Amino acid sequence: MKFASTLAGLALGLMSTAAFAQALPDLGGREITIVTENAYPPLQFLDKDGQAIGWEYDAIAEISKRLNFKVKYENISWDAMIPAVSEGQFDMGMTGITITDERKEKIDFSEPYMRSESIMMVRGDETRFTDAASFAANADLLIGAQPGTTPFYTAVYSVLDGNEQNPRIKLMETFGATVEALKAGDVDTVLTDMTAGKGYVDASNGGLKLVGEPLGTEDFGFIFPKGSDLAAPMNAAIEAMKADGTFDALNKKWFLDYKMN
Structure with missing residues (x-):
C-alpha cells in the first residue's frame, strides 16, 4: 500500500508539473x-x-x-x-x-x-581587519566598487560614513576590475554578494577570502x-x-x- 501510495503521489506530481508546463505562454x-x-x-x-x-x-x-x-x-x-x-x-x-x-x-x-547576502571579500593574507567595523576604523583602507550598484551603497551606508563622495571608495567600471584591483593591492576590500564572492574565492587558490558577517540580503x-x-x-x-x-x-x-x- 505504501509503495502504491508513493507511485500515486509521484504520478500526481508529474501530472501537476506537466499541467503547469502546458500553462506557460x-x-x-x-x-x-x-x-x-x-x-x-x-x-x-x-x-x-x-x-x-x-x-x-x-x-x-x-x-x-x-x-x-x-x-x-x-x-x-x-x-x-x-x-x-x-x-x-x-x-x-x-x-x-x-x-x-x-x-x-x-x-x-x-x-x-x-x-543573496552582501559580504566583504579581501586578499587571502589580509590581517588588518576582520569585519566592517574594523575596516571603517582604519582610514588608510580602501574599497573598490562600481557606481550605482548595491555593493556601492552598502559600502557607503553600512561600512563607511554615509558620504557617497568618500575618497576611500575607488570607483571602477566593472566588478571584475574591482576584483583585479583587490588582487593587485590597489584596494583592500570589495563588497560582493555571497554567490559571486564564493565563485571568486574558489577560483583564487587561497588568494581571496570572505570576512565578517553578511551586511544585508538582496x-x-x-x-x-x-x-x-x-x-x-x-x-x-x-x-x-x-x-x-x-x-x-x-x-x-x-x-x-x-x-x-
Whole structure:
C-alpha cells in the first residue's frame, strides 16, 4: 500500500508539473536580445576558453525552451546596462541585478530568481581587519566598487560614513576590475554578494577570502524596459522552475559542484 501510495503521489506530481508546463505562454519562437556583463561568477562569466557560461545562462536556456523563444546575447558594462535596457536598446538584462524601488522607476523586474547576502571579500593574507567595523576604523583602507550598484551603497551606508563622495571608495567600471584591483593591492576590500564572492574565492587558490558577517540580503531579478510584455511570461517560467526543482539543481551545479579554473 505504501509503495502504491508513493507511485500515486509521484504520478500526481508529474501530472501537476506537466499541467503547469502546458500553462506557460508560448512566445512563438521570437528572438529576444539579452544583455549581460559576463563578470559575475558563477552567475555569468567567461571560462578559461572564453566561453560564456554560468547559472543565469543555464536558467535562460531552460526558460527559452519552456517559453519557445530564441536568445541573442550582447555584452555591456554594468553602469550602462540599466540605462540601455530602460531606453529599449535591449529586450532584457541579467547580471545578478538587485531589485530595488529606485531601479523600478526606470525598468521592470522579474520576480526574484535568487536571494543573496552582501559580504566583504579581501586578499587571502589580509590581517588588518576582520569585519566592517574594523575596516571603517582604519582610514588608510580602501574599497573598490562600481557606481550605482548595491555593493556601492552598502559600502557607503553600512561600512563607511554615509558620504557617497568618500575618497576611500575607488570607483571602477566593472566588478571584475574591482576584483583585479583587490588582487593587485590597489584596494583592500570589495563588497560582493555571497554567490559571486564564493565563485571568486574558489577560483583564487587561497588568494581571496570572505570576512565578517553578511551586511544585508538582496533579491536578484531579470530586467526589462518599462511595460515589457516579457515580464509576465518570465515570471511564470521562474515560478514553474522554482516549483519543479530546476533552480535547486542549478544551485547545486554552480554553487556546490562547479570548480572554477
